[in-house]
Structure formats: C-alpha cells, structure tokens
Amino acid sequence: MDFKPIDRSYFNQPTLYLAESLLGKLLVKETEEGTTAGWIVETEAYKGPKDRAAHSFGNRRTKRTEVMFGPAGYIYTYVMHTHCLVNIVSGELDKPEAVLIRAVEPCMGIDLMYERRGLNKKKVELTNGPGKLTKAMGITNEDYGLPSFHPPLFIAEGRMSVNIEIGTRIGIENSGEAKDYLWRFWEKHNAFVSK
DNA sequence: ATGGAGATCGACT
DNA sequence: GTCGATCTCCATA
Incomplete structure (x- = not known):
C-alpha cells in the first residue's frame, strides 16, 4: 500500500478547525526500517500569543518556537x-x-511499532x-521543521471520523485560564485515545 | 556557566 | 497515586 500526501493547501484553515479535521487522517512516517502509518484519533490546539499553555505564548520567538511563526503545514517537534x-x-x-497529535490508531507497519515499543506491549x-x-x-527531533505534505513524514487522507x-x-x-479552553478533540470510544 | 522547568511514560506501592 | 528518569531549551548571572 502506498500513501499519497495531502495537498499543502489543506493546512490553510483556522487552527481549531484543522485540529478537528485532522481526526481520521493518516500520519505516515517512512524510515530505512520501513513505513509506519496511523489514523489520528486525538489532537489538541495550541494558539500562539493568547494561549498561556503554548510555547509561543506572548509571541515568544526562540530557536525552538521559530517554526511556528512560519507557514502552516510544517512539523514542530519538541522534547519532553x-x-x-x-x-x-x-x-x-x-x-x-x-x-x-496526542494519539493515533496503528494502520500499517504494526510489527515495526512492536519492535520499537517492545514486543511484550x-x-x-x-x-x-x-x-x-x-x-x-x-x-x-530530526523531523523538526520538515513539511508534513511530503515524505518522509506526512499527512494523508484516511477515513471518515464520526462521533467526535x-x-x-x-x-x-x-x-x-488556558486550562479550561475546549481545545482537545478525539474520537469517542476509540481505545487508542490517551486517558 | 548553571539551574530550573516542562504539551510524558513506566515502574512500583 | 507517587516518583524518578535524564533531555533540551531558555533565563539568570
């Protein structure tokens, strides 16, 4: 099976709409070991200057947050x-x-996922x-700043998401006050949503 | 130079 | 439920 990256223009929509719309889409990562893909089942929106929980709160612009000031559709990785x-x-x-992206449901490359996470999981x-x-x-972190509409790491059309x-x-x-914003979206009853 | 804090996970009680 | 792991970035001095 081969996946086709979504068109770049897809990312030109308000953040909250995008967060909800990403549910059901596929997240695909190609590596030398093989390709893994998963349906996105849980997302959260982080909205810049006004969002105390965002790294870019108050327009804080640093090496780490720099990519968020660029055009939509690029990857922002962060080490926690x-x-x-x-x-x-x-x-x-x-x-x-x-x-x-908080959670996905495995779609392809599941053996590889087990290898990376542990066979006993x-x-x-x-x-x-x-x-x-x-x-x-x-x-x-190697994926920081890569486009998400082009391999090796990209979003692709998936399935229809109902019951959001x-x-x-x-x-x-x-x-x-930011902790009370309703900015988390997930597929109801999906076992892969984090608790 | 140094220290603190963080959008987490897993092991253990 | 609590706690330790052990990273990178950023704010202080």
Missing part, C-alpha cells in the same frame, strides 16, 4: 523529558499556532499517547 512530541504548525505567517499501548506514538513511528468529542486539554494544570 525522555520523550518526543509531534505537532503540525497551523495559522497564517507570523501567527504561531500548532496542533499537537499490548497493542493499545503502542500509540495511545503523544510520547508513545512518536517512538512507535520513529519520529524524533471535545474537551479540555491535558497536562497543562498550571497554565491559568
């Missing part, structure tokens, strides 16, 4: 403790916004969290 998290940049030029443990899916798919649920984001308790 021992883990790597993956985002898609959105918003217009100079609007530092992004969508965090349950299937649901492969990709049901932002740090887990990057490890399963071999996504690292909306709620507050996770892991940002100390971010003031």
